[in-house]
Structures are given as structure tokens and as C-alpha cells.
Amino acid sequence: MRLRFVLCAVVSLTFTDAASAQRLSTSVTPVHYDLTFDIDLAHARFSGKTGIDVRLTRPSGTIRLNALDLDITAASVRVGDARQPATVAVNKEDETATLTVAAPVAAGSARIEIEYRAALNDSLRGLYLSKGRDRSYAVTQLESTDARRAFPCFDEPSFKATFAVTVIADRGDVAISNGRMTGDTPGPTPTRHTMTFSTTPKMSSYLVAIAVGDFQCLDGSSDAIPIRICATPDKKALGAIALESAEQVMSYLNRYYSIKYPFGKLDVVAVPDFAAGAMENAAAIFYRESDLLADSASASLATRKTIFSILSHEMAHMWFGDLVTMQWWDDVWLNEGFATWMATRPAKALKPEWAMDVTEGEETQTALALDSLRTTHPIHVTVDTPGEIESVFDRISYEKGASVLRMVENYVGEDAFRTGINAYLQKHAYGNATSEDFFAALTQASGKPVDRILGTFVLQAGVPQVEVSATCANGRSSVTLTQSRFTLDGTAAADRERWQIPICLKTASTDRPLCTVLTEPTQTLSVGRSCSPWVFANAGGKGYYRTVYAPALVKPLASDIEHTLSAPERLSLISDEWALVRNGRHELGSYLDLVSGLGDESDPDVLDAAVGRFFFIDDYLTGPETRQKFHAFVASLLRPSYERLGFDRRPGDTDAQRTLRGVVVDALGSIVGDPDVVAKARQAVLAALNGNTPLDPIVARKLVNIAAVHGDASLFDAMMRASSNATSPEERYRYLYALTNFSDPALVQRALEHALSPALRSQDTAIYLASFTGNDAARDRAWAFIKAHWAELAPKVTISLGDINLVNGLGSFCSVESRDDVRSFFASHKLPAAGRAVQQTTEVIDNCIRTRDKQTPALARWLESRSQ
Secondary structure (H helix, E strand, O other): OOOOOOOOOOOOOOOOOHHHOOOOOOOEEEEEEEEEEEEEOOOOEEEEEEEEEEEEOOOEEEEEEEOOOOEEEEEEEEEOOEEEEOEEEEEOOOOEEEEEEEEEEOOEEEEEEEEEEEEOEOOOOEEEEEEOOOOEEEEEEOOOOOHHHOOOEOOOOOOOEEEEEEEEEEOOOEEEEOOOEEEEEEOOOOOEEEEEEOOOOOEOHHHOOEEEEOOEEEEEEEOOEEEEEEEOHHHHHHHHHHHHHHHHHHHHHHHHOOOOOOOOOEEEEEEOOOOOOEEOOOOEEEEEHHHOOOOOOOOOHHHHHHHHHHHHHHHHOOOEOOOEEEOOHHHOHHHHHHHHHHOOHHHHHHOHHHOHHHHHHHHHHHHHHHHOOOOOOOOOOOOOOHHHHHHOOOOHHHHHHHHHHHHHHHHHOHHHHHHHHHHHHHHHOOEEEOHHHHHHHHHHHHOOOHHHHHHHHHOOOOEEEEEEEEEEEOOEEEEEEEEEEEOOOOOOOOOOOOOOEEEEEEEOOOOOOEEEEEOOOEEEEEEOOOOOOOEEOOHHHOOOOEEEEOHHHHHHHHHOHHHHOOHHHHHHHHHHHHHHHHOOOOOHHHHHHHHHHHOOOOOHHHHHHHHHHHHHHHHHHOOOOOHHHHHHHHHHHHHHHHHHHOOOOOOOOOHHHHHHHHHHHHHHHHHHOOHHHHHHHHHHHHHHHOOOOOOOOOOHHHHHHHHHHOOOHHHHHHHHHHHHHOOOHHHHHHHHHHHHHOOOHHHHHHHHHHHHOOOOOHHHHHHHHHHHOOOOOOHHHHHHHHHHOHHHHHHHHOOOOHHHHHHHHHHHOOOHHHHHHHHHHHHHOOOOOOHHHHHHHHHHHHHHHHHHHHHHHHHHHHHHHHHO
16 A cells, blocks of 8 residues: 655655555455354365355446465355355466356345365465374464465455354364354264354454364453463463463553453464464464463473563554554554564563563664665565565564664653554554554654654664764763664665654763754764763663764773663663674674673673674684684683583572573583583483483573584484473473584484474474574585475475575575575575565675675784783
């Protein structure tokens, strides 16, 4: 669709006309669906009956709707008591079916009735077959354009309607759907029963949900709303953490929004095979097991955070996405960016010890990294085909959308922001909305130019760069801010983008941040009561931009960084400095000087971000002459923390201390190869595998990975068994992904061949294979294996978003030959949803090559200077 306004002369947008997209006519719109699904799990098939009440704005002898991979056996159109049989012409290319009747249907109300049959597919799309340990299940995953694989429909988000679902299944199996179950009767045969569900509120077709099998549920409630956490029988007990979390999140959201939870009940279902992490089907959220289920006695802090935050994300969608839905997929950020923004808020209020403000900062850095590529895209982006739609479910729509919302909230204030959100929801409840509608609601509620600010961040691609310099005159500091576009390739001469950037400045001479909006290419303002030795231009770490400081401003910040800046601010500063190293503006030594002051860092996430770049340096920038010196630097930085924290968990340790221990041990074991750390990690892992002392769940994955890097065949076999026999998803994946970290070529080959085994689920294959590319000892062998076995792997890899995950993993290469090989391979093996991902991956490889060429000698100079 076309946005009706341009906020700034530098924002130039071109949108294709709706007629050029694979779109349906608006002359026929659905009002209500009656859906019947007859599920035959034994033969992996189903049959269906779909009745759709529609309105026609003009007479027509044809009605076109969406259908894909459905064998339509009968169709008719009825007006009142007059029924006309319809012929059906299926167009697989544009995923539609056109019904034609002899006499034109008059304008007004009509009913379409279609009977069909289809396979329960194994591609994890539409209505598909999900395989548990001992049996099969039928499950839907319909976002974004796969409702048409489950039933004929008007499969666009703007065609909202009500839905009444009926499921026929084997006796002993249950069904879960969007509505409450209103009936359960025997038949139509002695071994079957029929379940009916209450009619839903108006919603889009992609939100319809059914799950069929022997699911069992834990029951709870919040604010009188029934909540169930459901899973296969063997995993029912693993839902306790999720149930408690869902109850807490529901209570929080019901108080944040002015509209109470609109769907009556909430079922949350863990599915054995599920392509996404989770899906916000109205009142029936479906999940990958690993993101919902955990052993209450042994779950790590990371797993508890994941369960809580993803529940917050998906439950936030009940309002943003389900109650109010974007008009078209070009505004998917209105769903996903908002839900990502909300995902941290309940935890911030209810779990302050989790330091979610740093987690938010990490999300911002993730978005900035992708958005710094030339091959990025605007938040609001033109999409036409299913492949294009799927491709924008990425860090830009999610993390950038959330980061920009946090920046605007910080600018207008929490109360005004909340008022605007609730006004938006109230105005568009049970309907659809656009970015324009959202901009207008926040602008009106705050009285500030939010529409102009958001317009520059939503409608144009890329990252603002703010250069900061300061002078002292007449006893006061003057700060000059200059904006331009930041790019990973460092070439910005031709860029003409301009943003309206809310910026909050913090200095040594101010009690509170001074906030302004940078609207011009360059602006100067006075700051503080006196001259300050330093200026920090992203107070709170809420801004979505890169900062570049004059050298005189960085040194005083670096000298006492832990006391001068908060944890989110420290994360922002070191991440900006690393970005400037990657785009060639600064030498590596400037980053290493900065992080050299973090040896006593108390926040584990900040230390993890700083130390995480050491892995890149070790893999790509060191050589025989510098590797040992670099390892000595890492050891000198982190060994004091290791001596203070120790290797083993101690009574009274806080979660933060345990997490910090994990960061330090990981770096010393995986980068430095510290013999003491490696030996202790192997000993601890073997003890756990032998059923003796369990691993501290907070550091368990890091210890397992260290042991794997230095592991032999006996350890490989033990980890394979542990993964297969695990009783919780966290334990299963801890050992499964550790298999990708072994160094011995024979063991690497065995781990790769596991990808061809039926034991490795399709939902896991892409991430599993991508994990090899992060292992320098396995990277080339893994890519050769993927190419050689592409015909076998493609059906498992090309499920929803899997191809994108795999392609992104190939960004670990760092040579011209590898870049050209990746580009060539996917030129002849097309991936419709991953075209942009291939471009981005080759751009990342190009940057690695440039960084290696420039920063390898810079590292040698810096290490040499330390030894003098």
C-alpha cells in the first residue's frame, strides 16, 4: 500500500501498485468462516469443508480466493436458497482458485461452500504432520501466507472475519483451537469424535489454529482468564515455569493496556515439530518445545528468561497483531517490532534482577549490525510475493522496530507513549491499521513531532551516525553534533539520508541528561554548568544510532568507564567502537584500549559483548606471530576475574556472578585454551554425563562446548547419547549443538552426517548446519558437505526461515573464493525467501576480508606496543 505523506524531502519512496502484487480483489470480502477439518493421522491426510459468508460490492460470475496444494472436490455459491455449482480453476503460480458460476452473483451477501482434501505435509507449513517420539500430531502454522494450504480463504491480513472451527479426530485425541470447546460428541464413526469450538472475534486468516493429538495441559488462570500450558504427555510436567510466567505476564499486560485481554481464554501449546520459535495464533499460541518447556529443578537462567520473554512477546501480539492487525505485510513491524519492544517490559517490572535494560541494548546492537549493511531495507518495505513477505521477518522488523520504539518512548515519556498506544488500539480494535495510524496516535498523545521522527526511521533504510565534538568557552561546554549515514563498508560520500534523531547528552557537569532532536546535518548546543572532560551522547543507551567521539572525549570515558557509565551505556560505547573498527574508520587498538578497562566489569552481558569480539579477532586477525601474544592479553585481562570467581559454583553466588563466571571461563577455555580451564571443563562434563555431579545450568552450555572443542571420539559418543536420551529440551540441545564444535576431522564428518538422519528434526537442521560455520576447524568441510548433499538437505532446510538461517551462517567465511562460491551456489539453487539474505551474507564476507586486511597489521602494532 502507499503511505500518504512524506515527512522530509530526503525521504524518497516508491511503492508498487496493489494490482501488481499477488493480491485479491476487494470486491468480495469474507464475513464469517465455518471450517471443518477431518484429520486422518494414520494416513497423514485430512479432508475439509469450508463455508464462507461473503459480501460482494458488485455482481460477478467469478470469485477468486487463495488455495494451495488443496484438491478441491466440490464447490458452490449460494444466495439465499439458490445454490449454483461452481467450476474451479486453480493457479498454483499465484496460489489462487477461481470459482466460476453460470449466472452472476448479485451484489450483497452470498455463501461459498467448498469441499477438499489434502496431505498433512512435512514442510511445517499450513496444516502439517508433526512427529513426536512415539506418534504423530496435526498442527497448523499459517503465518504469513499459509492459511491457503489448510483451507480455501481470503488469505490477506485485511480480510478479517469470524471463524467457527470443527475438528473430527480419532477417539482419544484432543483438539485445541482459537475458541473454547463447546461440544464433543461421538462419531461420525465408532472410532472417531467431533469437537466444536466457539466462534472467534474478527481476525485475519493467518491466526487460525488447530492442534490435534494426545496433548495434556497444566491449568492456571490470571484475572479470571483460563490459561493452559499444553504438551505431549511425556513433557506435560515441563510446563510449570511457563504457566507461572504466563500468569504473571497476563496480569501485567491487562494493566498496561486499557482493553482487557480480548479472547476469553489462552492455550499455549508446545509442538514437537515447529519451524518458528512461537506463533501468536489468537488465544492458541503454538511453540517450539525448547522455547516453552523446561525442568523446573535444572533450568538455566537463560532458559527462564527465554520462556518469560517469548511469552511476553507472543501474548503482547494478542493486542498488537491479533486485535489490531497491519493492513498489509509491508507494515509487519507494527506486529513484530511492537511485540519485541513489549517482550522485556513485564520482566523489567517483575524481575528487576534480570537487568533487562542491558538485554534491550543487545537487541539494539543486533539491529544496528544488520542495518549497517548496504543491502538492508527500510522497516516499512514493499513486499508482493510470499517469498518477499517471509524475507522481512528479520532483525529490521523485529529488533530495529523495537529499538526505534524504545528511543521514541524515552523521548516522549512512558506515560504519553502508553496513552498513544492505547488510543491506537481503541481506535482500530478488531480492524487493521497502518504506520500512518500509529504515527498519528503517538503524535497526538505526546504533543511532540513523533510522526516526523518515526517517519525518518521507518521509511528509510540505514543507521544514523552522530559525530560528537566539544569545546570549552566561558566556563561552559559546547557540543557539536553532526549526522550522516553509518555503513559497514565505510563509504558514505553519496548518501543523502537525514534523520530526526532524539539524542540525550550526559556529561560530568550535568545532574540529568540534556535531550534534543537532531534535525539538521549539524547542530551545536551548550551543555552543563561548567566545562566537562567528557560527553556521552546516548544517555541510557536508548538511541538508535552510532556515535563517533573525538579522541579527546574517549580517553576520560575509558579511564573510569564502569563508574562513569551505566551498563547499557557501556554496552553502547564499546559496540560503537567495534563498529568503527569494522568499517575501517578506527584501528583495532582503539577498541582494545577501551575494553582493557573492563577487566573488573560486573555486568556479565557487557563483558560478554566486549569479550565476544575477541573470538573474531582470534579467528580472523591473528597469525602464527601474534596469536600467542593475543592469548596472553586475553588471559591477563580475564585471569584476575577467574581467580576471584573460581571455576566451581560457590554458596551465595548470585545469578550475575554465575553468569560472569561463564563468560570468563568460556573465553579462557575457548580462546586462550587455558590448560587448567580446559581440564576442569572436561572433568565436569564427564562427571555430568556419567550421572554424577550435575553442571551448573548457567554455565553448562559453555563448559560442554569447551569440552567438545578439545574432545575425542568417546566424548562425542557420550554427547550424542545424552542428546538422544535427554528428558528436557534444554539438555537435548545443549549436547546436540555441542557436536558441531569438535575439531577432529573424523568427528566433524560424523556430526555432519547426523544432519541426514531422520533423528535430526527438520525444524533443527538449518540451525544445526549453520553452527558448523562458526567452527574454524569445520567451516570448509561443512560447506562442502551442504553442497554435496543439497538434494537431501533442501527439504529440511527450506522450511519457514530455515534457509535464511543457513545462509546467514555462511557469513562466517572470510575469503574472496568462499564469497564467490556462496554467491554462485545460490544463483543456481534459488531460495525465494533468502535472496536478500544471500546478498547480505556476501556483503558481510566482503567486510571480513577488508577488516582482516586492515586490522591484522593493526593488531600486530598494538600487541608490539604493549610489550615495549
